[in-house]
Amino acid sequence: MKYSPESLEAFVQTVASGSFSAAARALGKSQSTISAAIANLEDDLGIVLFDRQGRQPVLTPQGARALTRVQQIIAASQRLDDLALQLAQGVEPRLSIAISDFWQADHHENMLNRFAARYPDIEFECMIAEDEDVVDLLQGGRVHLGVVRTQPTLPPDIAVARLQVEAQMAIYLHQQHPLSALSEVSEGQLGEVRQLRLNTWSQQRPLPQSGQVWSAPSYLLLLEMAEQGFGWSVLPRWLVAQFGHQVLVELPVCGWPQHIAVDVLWSHRHPPGPAGRWMIDQLCAQPRD
Structure with a gap:
């Protein structure tokens, strides 16, 4: 199963920011884009990540467990990006x-x-x-x-x-x-x-x-x-x-x-x-x- 990087980033940023609107401001996107990205991620995973009944979204127990794995995926992706950049640049001649x-x-x-x-x-x-x-x-x-x-x-x-x-x-x-x-x-x-x-x-x-x-x-x-x-x-x-x-x-x-x-x-x-x-x-x- 594949998950878009945008949906994973939207999920983690919403947790960090506390709301869909705050996550949208932090990522420079519209609130509807963030909401849609998280909804798509929920559909892909088959679980509900946030309880939306209150004024602010609250992580469900399933969402809390998924958060750790998503953070690990994002961190691994960043490490891969860093490695690709280092390999493309070559080893520096002086340190x-x-x-x-x-x-x-x-x-x-x-x-x-x-x-x-x-x-x-x-x-x-x-x-x-x-x-x-x-x-x-x-x-x-x-x-x-x-x-x-x-x-x-x-x-x-x-x-x-x-x-x-x-x-x-x-x-x-x-x-x-x-x-x-x-x-x-x-x-x-x-x-x-x-x-x-x-x-x-x-x-x-x-x-x-x-x-x-x-x-x-x-x-x-x-x-x-x-x-x-x-x-x-x-x-x-x-x-x-x-x-x-x-x-x-x-x-x-x-x-x-x-x-x-x-x-x-x-x-x-x-x-x-x-x-x-x-x-x-x-x-x-x-x-x-």
């Missing part, structure tokens, strides 16, 4: 990615080994950037992908997918500082010591106008500043363990360490090609040893 210092190197090194084996002829570029800087690079078309900690908000032209890894962040201070010997450190005590803070190039939030705050655009620079004894900083645990010189102490502050979610971003205006999509799939897959 650029911006990654954060807090993402553990072992994770992207394993992925890059698989990438090199699968796409040996692609020119590849890897940049270090953080937060807003990554978004700017994506919007400007400078990079195709970005891996950053989860951002509170993103522009509508930026797509996002969650990685199956987390970053562990902690507060560090030089071992010779008096606070490093305490069994518990309060935020008030931290306030008396200079903070070494991440500050990206495009960051819109102004830093406090105080000599108690120094900033740098990368965690690696903050690590070096902390090791010189200039103040305390929030740093990735893996970075301190792998690149530190055993002179920093992780401070016992309430609420720390923290586990930070990691996302991969890309731009709808400058979408990645087949190789970039493959990398997104690899990044979002379960971590490999």
Whole structure:
């Protein structure tokens, strides 16, 4: 049995919008077209999808069960469209990615080994950037992908997918500082010591106008500043363990360490090609040893 894509789309949009008229506005069609499409789908399926007795259509039990399958059909169709587009376009000759210092190197090194084996002829570029800087690079078309900690908000032209890894962040201070010997450190005590803070190039939030705050655009620079004894900083645990010189102490502050979610971003205006999509799939897959 065949179902028209238009009828499936009308069904799902009506459920999402709450009415035939709202679905018609969302799809840019007339209400009669939407009503007819859903009626045809009901005839094809041999079931009633909506109870139309009230002012607004309400899903019947049969309609609720059918909704999940219809959504799966639409999603599969979209994946097929994406695949056809990727195959028609061919593999891109160059791929650029911006990654954060807090993402553990072992994770992207394993992925890059698989990438090199699968796409040996692609020119590849890897940049270090953080937060807003990554978004700017994506919007400007400078990079195709970005891996950053989860951002509170993103522009509508930026797509996002969650990685199956987390970053562990902690507060560090030089071992010779008096606070490093305490069994518990309060935020008030931290306030008396200079903070070494991440500050990206495009960051819109102004830093406090105080000599108690120094900033740098990368965690690696903050690590070096902390090791010189200039103040305390929030740093990735893996970075301190792998690149530190055993002179920093992780401070016992309430609420720390923290586990930070990691996302991969890309731009709808400058979408990645087949190789970039493959990398997104690899990044979002379960971590490999």
